[in-house]
Amino acid sequence: MQISPVAMRLTGPLFGEIQMSTYAAPLRDMLFAMKEVGGLDAIAAQPGREEVSADLVEAILEEAGKFASGVLDPINRTGDKIGARWSTGNVVTAAPGFKEAYDSFCETGWHAMPARTEFGGQGLPTLVSTAVAEMWKSAGLGFSLCQMLTQGAVEAIAHHGSEELKAKYLPNMVSGKWTGTMNLTEPQAGSDLAAVRTKAVPEGDHYRVSGTKIFITWGEHDLAENIIHLVLARLPDAPEGVKGISLFVCPKFLVNDDGSLGERNDLACTSIEHKMGIHGSPTSVMSFGDGPGAIGYLVGEAHKGLSYMFTMMNHARVNVGLEGLGVSERAYQHAREYALERVQGRTLVAGSRTIIGHPDVRRMLMDMKARTEAMRALAYYAAGLLDRAAGHEDAGVRAQSQSRAELLTPVVKGWCTEVAQTVTYTGVQIHGGMGFIEETGAAQYMRDAHITTIYEGTTGIQANDLVGRKLCREGGSTMAALLADVRADAQRMVEEGQSCGTDGLGRSLLQSVDALNTATQYLLATYAGNPAAVNAAAVPFLKLTGNVVSGWLLARLAECAAAQIAAGSADYDFLQAKVVTARHYMAHVMSECSGLQAVVTEGAATTLGLSDSQF
């Protein structure tokens, strides 16, 4: 394993000196998944994508990997240990090393990379920027959030803002000179944004915004010279509920017509939260309008703010799913290194002298590997769908890809992040007592991962979106098409896979697709009459869907690997591992499906069986 010269060495009482592992981007795994389930070649062949070659993609991934390993990974522990600090005067100082890393991130163009070319970005396929984003999330989750939020704000302004707003704000936000935020949550308005109370009063060409926003990621910091806040607020004449919320741009420093910075706006970060994880990312309490009101500019039309936000939110949700993947990959690498180095007890696996030779440790590591690769297959598949939805020549394929991407968005978010809890927990467990000691670093991944099942909508919110908007309200047609694809592939594996061992994968898939279909039919039949029962079953249904779809994609990867082995590929070890990993997933994860199906179809009665006072 390559060790960066800046990698931290910790001296501790336990091992004298602990050599921290350094992140290495899993380039081969990434490229294999991009090609074989993401559909990279077809996406690169889309009209207008002439510049995207396999060589270019490989070169981008390689360079991104170097930046992640060499610059971000070494400061990730400092971000956790020291974190961002708030001080009087409402100043927030990023963790040591973050400013230098951020400057380098912008100068080398990584900050601008995912944006569209018209605003200064690279305009690469979503699939490629997804793989790159996975690396940032692996190497520094807290750090990565600043760019992710800025990107969301850029997209909101680009889609819905006036030409004037775009010209004034986007170039500097894309380059990273300025950063962006999303100000949604208020103390009484979390999952339920209908309860937003922040006010915006018209005043000439702008508005005066006042109210308190909480949980604002990178809401204040010293990385960039200006911060562009997107703020949800109500106009004086706004209707109640979700249809009375508008979206405003409130810059930290007002921007003069010549682009120079003017006065400080009337907004401040009054504190930052003390959190379980992602200490590198300052989570701010923002106070707007303690004086005359913060000057804000309306984005798009009045009262449409929430729908603008929801456009962005789908993008953000896929990104948070990707965080689950990124942190899991990092936790896996960390645990693998420990298991390959730590000597303890007599091992049962021939040839393995360290604890990886204990079958139970090997099981844990294999589980981490299989689940992480399953997340990657699912996330890259969804990214590929977005590229097909945006740029495929055939309008039918575009529409079908779009609806499937929408169906899978809450699954990518909800399932990957829930699985990340298991994976990062297992990473700590492989370390034994050392895992509970913060200096080892394994615990950070687990603490950081926990935010991912909460923000951008909890798993419960994702699951409700899946069973409601994405499944039942459209009568299940998108899901039916997906299940038909899974079934067809499974059938083919059963029929044609005997020589290379993929027939068993097909049989497992057929069983689990039956379970998912049964659960789906139950929800469709129950929705109209008993929405509470459907909501009670939503999270188990999301887990079942994630298991089946990602299992399908892993089986397809195994099928490709088996075919390459049969064709005489020299890369036997890598390819054979793909086949074993898919089989492991079937035996250890897909075996959960029948139980999950039962929870969906039979679980609601008792979930709803007690009165409040019986709890």
Next chain:
Amino acid sequence: MQISPVAMRLTGPLFGEIQMSTYAAPLRDMLFAMKEVGGLDAIAAQPGREEVSADLVEAILEEAGKFASGVLDPINRTGDKIGARWSTGNVVTAAPGFKEAYDSFCETGWHAMPARTEFGGQGLPTLVSTAVAEMWKSAGLGFSLCQMLTQGAVEAIAHHGSEELKAKYLPNMVSGKWTGTMNLTEPQAGSDLAAVRTKAVPEGDHYRVSGTKIFITWGEHDLAENIIHLVLARLPDAPEGVKGISLFVCPKFLVNDDGSLGERNDLACTSIEHKMGIHGSPTSVMSFGDGPGAIGYLVGEAHKGLSYMFTMMNHARVNVGLEGLGVSERAYQHAREYALERVQGRTLVAGSRTIIGHPDVRRMLMDMKARTEAMRALAYYAAGLLDRAAGHEDAGVRAQSQSRAELLTPVVKGWCTEVAQTVTYTGVQIHGGMGFIEETGAAQYMRDAHITTIYEGTTGIQANDLVGRKLCREGGSTMAALLADVRADAQRMVEEGQSCGTDGLGRSLLQSVDALNTATQYLLATYAGNPAAVNAAAVPFLKLTGNVVSGWLLARLAECAAAQIAAGSADYDFLQAKVVTARHYMAHVMSECSGLQAVVTEGAATTLGLSDSQF
């Protein structure tokens, strides 16, 4: 909910002022489980137990509950937030409030309570002290460890020490005037104690001990005037491996013949660990013999130290399982209070205005409740077995209870602590974004809980003990007897439970006992030829066993509740909740059993399917 006057009020940016929930011992649930699965009445009727009446037990539990709520729960957050501190001079200062609470804990007799009467304890049944210990673990896990370790040291000296050692050390250790520790782990000797290197050289009537011990719980602190360390070390002529380890008493201050404290011994706490949780409990690095060697006294015979420790370890393991239960109960109460208070969005459950009216939140809370009650049923059942093994009139029952208690010890430890991860995670999840903020308190339970699957042997170690020593080496006879009992009860429920709805519980049980039996037969048939495959299946097998046995016990509780309802009990709400909770457990947890069985019987091939370099 009763709020103690000392309950903390935290001011935070989010809700203005957060009213922390206060622990309330679930006395009715505890007594119900003690009676109906713990066998309290029969244990109270054992010879020599004349003083144990139902009234006395209730009074003890009630008083313990008051102490837990009023004294321990209020300092639990301080323990987490400020924690124990090490300072130069190798001094450790406990968290604010701990010294006062400890003094009160000793003065009121709670410290001495679990000890045998001959050393100054109350000599109560294990079942009763188990219920009391659950409260300490709920209200203050970090605090409770000091007594637990002392108790273990007391037992070790009481069982194996000379009369002189007993007379000199036990009275003060039982009263809490002095505390005790267990010094086992060394940097290279964690799960594998065969690798212990600490040395003990004879010198007159004592030994000189030198070496480094790590992970020593409450190894140094300012709560008591002396600390009695039990230390595993090797004599100069000791054989290699586990058969060359002896046990020594090394007091922090040497004790003069008149019982007064003499010189400081040559041992010191050179640092304490920075951990993910249990910050209130100082985890010490102990250095013995930096000068002439720490004076130590041999316990029992030379070279038998490890077997002495293993006697203690079974007790400690049940206690750690109980920690899983205790923290889960506390996390459940905390989440319940939040779900009953927090208003957010339109609810689907009629009559519930707060988030408990969202079916998915209700599902999470119901899962927490069912799993926590399942842990309690299992832990109290195991405690009752220990009482029967110690004091039943019939030698056959004593022997059978002992072997069943030994079979279930790794299950209580491994299963309750793994389930506690799920429960405490769910507790955070119910809080949404507030769960990730440390001030809310939900995160602490999750961080604290994580140590329980690690110390006193990881889940992997427990599972290996279960499948090896407790199952396969005795040909599965103890497990067969247990399964026969489960099957007989299930059959009875199917046949007799139609009128009160327990027949469905019986049918679920029959299915899952079949799954456990299939898994058991597979392990028994595989053990001799392929021990690696058995080890690879050990943790899933432990989880399957825990699910089935605790499901059986919950079903028995439901059966008792149904009978009491049929007999016209006025306590309908409480009793009916027991029936619904058992049914929920069957639908939501027991449904995992078929999947777990498949992992056991079919999972080893892929777990062991890659070479080290393929990871």
